[in-house]
Amino acid sequence: MKNLLFKLKNAFAEDSKYKVFLISILITGLSFGLYKGMLDNFLAEVVGMGEMDRGITEFFRELPGILLIFVLAAFYMLSAESLYKAGAVIMLAGMAMHAVLPPTKVLATLAICVYSFGEHIQLGMKNTLSLNYAKPDCGGAALGAQNATYQIGTLAGYMLIVLAFSLLVGKQPYNAFFGLAAVLAAISMVFSFKLSGKSETDKHKRRFYLHKKYTKYYMLEMFYGARKQVFLTFGPYVLILFYGANAATISLLFAISAVACFFASPIVGRIIDRVGYKAVMVADTLILVVVCFFYGFAHHLFSMKTAFIICCINYVLDSVISLASMASNLYVKDLSDNADEVKATISTGVSINHVITIFIALFGGWIWQSMGIELLFIASAILGLCNSAYAATIKTKKQLLSE
Helix, strand or coil, rough: HHHHHHHHHHHHHCCCCCCHHHHHHHHHHEEEEEHHHHHHHHHHHHHHHCCHHHHHHHHHHHHEEEEEEEHHHHHCCCHHHHHHHHHHHHHHHHHHHHHHCCCCCHHHHHHHHHHHHHHHHHHHHHHHHCCCCHHCHHHHHHHHHHHHHHHHHHHHHHHHHHHHHHCCCCCCCCHHHHHHHHHHHHHHHHHHCCCCCCCCHHHHCCCCCCHHHHHHHHHHHHHHHHHHHHHHHHHHHHHHHCCCCCHHHHHHHHHHHHHHHHHHHHHHHHHHHHHHHHHHHHHHHHHHHHHHHHHHHHHCCCHHHHHHHHHHHHHHHHHHHHHHHHHHHHHHHHHHHHHHHHHHHHHHHHHHHHHHHHHHHHHHHHHHHHCCHHHHHHHHHHHHHHHHHHHCCCCCCHHHHHH
């Protein structure tokens, strides 16, 4: 904690609103941790969503990510502070809907979509404000400190769900904790309204940037988005519907994954620097094949209790190997002519990623419902192999320079 406070003091300008901004980020993280930690179990146990229903819900959760680029283009005249505040209001509305509306499939999906819309608006503005509040040449440190603050809040939210849902016997208190998450979202909104200024939004998030030389990067983002979505949407749901995991267990799994990624992230970064981005992009999806095999077939090879533990380990492992997606950003950097082109290309890649994920969510739910989890994760493994095969065709910086 002392290290974090030191980073905050040295990363941000003293005359900026960074303290209020980071308090808002911390409370938002805590609210999200409560929300995320119990959402999948709430949808399965209270709303009664099955495999296909979960895919449909995820389609609408990801839809705001695609629409965001059009929203930012339409409201380009607004400052980053104004958009950050708007995101806070919309997130509060979505969370309040969870707390007060009847738990039907339609209303739960609507609440998720509204919350996700606000979350996506804030997502880009957080980075913009961090950079604008940073000291000169401390942009990276400011982004790191902002992300660490959010992760601390999220992890605290996960652990609160673990504690509460483990200790409380009988009917699980979903409504009460959605209400608490809404109160926290309201407090975060109040702090966000204390932000003043006219920080310009990132113009690269307001438009698509397509260029022939980045074709392979766009394809890699499509493969990555597809394979990521299978685990993001259906990984926890398999543990809930197939193995009977409760909210405390799922939230603990999220917490362990977050901690594992926190420590693994710099290690993965050093591996990328040492062996090169191409080798990492090929290797990480080959490891994914093993992860998918055990996630889909562990119950055929082991007892249900052992298979459940193996699947939990594989969920954490998938979270860690997903960090290798950083390698594609270095690939873009080697192809680009300047820093602005890098930002615009990566922003477009994220949009392409979102487009493919919404359809994978629908298709994945149909595969699971119609043909079982085995085929769902076989499909994910095949996508991983396609990603590896395609990554093997890219040219490294040395190869590009030699041409």
